[in-house]
Amino acid sequence: MAPMTPTALDDLLDSLVSAALAGERPTREQLLEVLRAPDEDVLDVVAAASRVRRRFFGRRVKLNYLVNMKSGLCPEDCGYCSQRLGSTSEIMKYSWISSDEAVQDATRAVAAGARRVCLVASGRGPSDRDIDRVSATVSAIKEATSDVEVCVCLGLLKPGQAERLSEVGADAYNHNLNTSEQNYGDICTTHGFDDRVQTVEHAKQGGLSPCSGAIFGMGESDDDIVDVAFALRELDPDSVPVNFLIPFDGTPLAGRWELTPLRCLRILAVFRFMFPDSEVRASGGREIHLRTLQPLALHIANAIFLGDYLTSEGQAGEGDLAMIADAGFVVEGAEDDADAAPAARHDLVAVRRRGLGSSLPANT
């Protein structure tokens, strides 16, 4: 297919912005064109998505924080996951942490600016005893910190389990579709796409705010990206994590590096046009795939995870906060400090002691 002319791309982006601001769905062909936009036009795509983001979220960035309550040793075989059956990734493996540990971790994150804490555990799905345990933790976090949202992510739900979490004050449930229905069998064989859809439906029926997104960089085509975006829209999620594959050694997708920073921005823009007023979160893998372009992602997404992921380290929390401030955004909940001058960063000024005039090699 011939690339679009600059004028045709401008028209497409104007029409996507108008539709998004009116709450209308983009068409499949429009989203495919966004994914095909040439590298030299990606800033135009970002600017268009940014108009939508600004209308609904201003310059706020919501910080989410992951609490990994149970790590590794999962019986499922999701190919992208370092905790999967047969994974030889050298990750930390542990059984349930105590409620006290979870509360301490969550409280520190809230003090650092997190508005939502996500309680996550590996596994196919929770037993009723697991629901008891997590319910106690949800209640304890709600008691210890005011004004924090608690999201729970425990895998496939059975009927009635969402209701129990909702009764103790959980706000949301995360369960991602991850990839298109067509592609699903290539990334997991122990459960199916329909199982995942059903769990999001259980969460909604149980009164929990649905959080569901996807992972990219797993061999999917542009059509797969658009397919999963449409499948997610059918579920009407309140928040949509957009993950980029972290290719762990010891998993089937080890060594797979197929994303570029510009492709990540196009994918994020697709999700902003599809979910104009939902929380779109630049999630796992943003540091390693967006790299120096991370701040541009903030013009499209209105949320990120603060700090580390479940089994891999993220950018330092301080680095996240500095990036948000430097790019002219403000952490949700800290709007009052938005125009405060930054703290002095003496650590950033280093006297040169290498290259000319020294016996050390130059910085090249």
Ligand code: SF4
């Ligand atoms: S994504 Fe969840 S269900 Fe799949 S292997 Fe990892 S921990 Fe298990």
